[in-house]
Amino acid sequence: MKIDLTKIPSGGKEINFSLEPDWWKPDFDEDRVVGLDSPLSTRLKIYPAGEKIVVDGFLSARLLLRCDRCLETYSKGVTTDFRIYLLMFSYKGEAEVELLENDLNLDFIDDNFLDSDQIIKEQLILNLPMKTLCNDDCKGLCPLCGCNLNTARCSCQSRYEALGNVS
Ligand SMILES: [Zn+2]
Ligand SMILES: [Zn+2]
Structure with missing residues (x-):
């Protein structure tokens, strides 16, 4: 879903939605994830904070993962809260960018749209364990x-x- 950031009211906007299992496309560059095992539900609260836009998110999903050892597919629940800061490209001044480069959670937006699919995909991948194992044993x-x-x-x-x- 593309969210128009120029239409976010100063008090913020909350969006709740769910994604069906067929949302996950195999071309997402993480081949340990086979797909979603059930619909994914997410909540995004988007609000302006100075020049930045803050996204407070929550998501809950069941992923189908491939075991690193036996290569079988297994299901694992992922639930996470996250916060991302966005800076719209057109807003950024040179000095500002230097200052903000250390901010790991900062994403630049080069048009006025936030791609929620991209954020959700990134968060799912960030929350994968180092090793995906169907069972510790x-x-x-x-x-x-x-x-x-x-x-x-x-x-x-x-x-x-x-x-x-x-x-
Ligand atoms: Zn296994
Ligand atoms: Zn053998």
């Missing part, structure tokens, strides 16, 4: 035959040991 795939060791048994390990490997 996930046994992963057998390095020899590739079977999923959580659900299958193979004799590779014992055969390997029988060959006299001492590690």
Whole structure:
């Protein structure tokens, strides 16, 4: 959704909406995320603060993630609050930009529209764990035959040991 920032009243504006699972497109550059497992709900409160515009957001979703070890898909809930500062391109003076460069949560907007899809996607990715694991004890795939060791048994390990490997 594109939100026209020039139409935000001085008292701010609150938007609540939900996104259906088909909203997540695989071309979003994070291939550990397979998609959404249920509709995502979000609340954005947008209000001006001096030259900046503040976005206070909340979102709640269930993601379908790919396990780093066994490559199976699993579902994980993500709930997060966030705050982003926006500076509209046309407003920025040179001195100001230097001052604000340290602000990690600052995004520049080069037209007058805020793309809520972009913000939500970024927040979801920021909230992914370093490693996506279906379970902390996930046994992963057998390095020899590739079977999923959580659900299958193979004799590779014992055969390997029988060959006299001492590690
Ligand atoms: Zn796994
Ligand atoms: Zn095996």
